[in-house]
Amino acid sequence: MLLVKPQVLPRNEKGFTLIESLIVLSIFLLIISLSSLLLRTQSIQLEKQLFFTQLKADLLYAQQHAITSQKLVSVNFVIPEKFYYIRKQNGEILIKREYSDKITVSEGSQKLFFRYHSNGNISSFGSIYFYIDGERYQMTFQLGRGRFYVIKS
Incomplete structure (x- = not known):
């Protein structure tokens, strides 16, 4: 049997x-609080990018669906409930997307309800404004083939 002698710590430690x-x-x-401030700006930037990427993809999908089905497709923004939907001519909803409370949508020269015709053209043209974190973005729909772009204004 092996006996182990207990270690005694010196008194000065x-x-x-x-x-x-x-x-x-x-x-x-301090390090944790600084990193959380830096991450907040990144999350807002990421949320903006995600919102506009998703909205652009949904609008292009609505336009392509109108062309392939040869029927009207409607797009409508519902401001109080913070969502938009894309609906077929027969009333069936293709897409319904909610967006963040940090995003505010307002109509400019373009109404918040418009349609894509069977040839891909948009029923009206103009601008819709989006306010995100104190910044204003303008989505402009051009006359003709239903093209649109987003700029920070």
């Missing part, structure tokens, strides 16, 4: 003082 612990804790909290 002590733990950290309260001040040392508080300094390390405050540095840690």
Whole structure:
């Protein structure tokens, strides 16, 4: 049988003082708070990019569906409930998407309800405005083939 002798710590070794612990804790909290501020701006930027990418894809899908089915396709923004939907001529909903409370939609020269015709043309042209985090974006629908673009205004 092997006997192990217990180790005895020298009397002069002590733990950290309260001040040392508080300094390390405050540095840690400072680093965490700074990183959360930096991540907030990234999340807002990502949310903008995701919203416009999804909206553009949905509008192009509505236009392509109108062309392939040879029927009207309607697009409608419902402002109080924060969503938009794309509907076939027979009333069947193709897409219904909710968007963030941080995004505000308002009509400009373009109404918030428009249609794509069977040839892909849009029923009306003009601009819709989107407000995200204090910035204004303008989505402009051009006369003709239903083309559109988004700019920061």
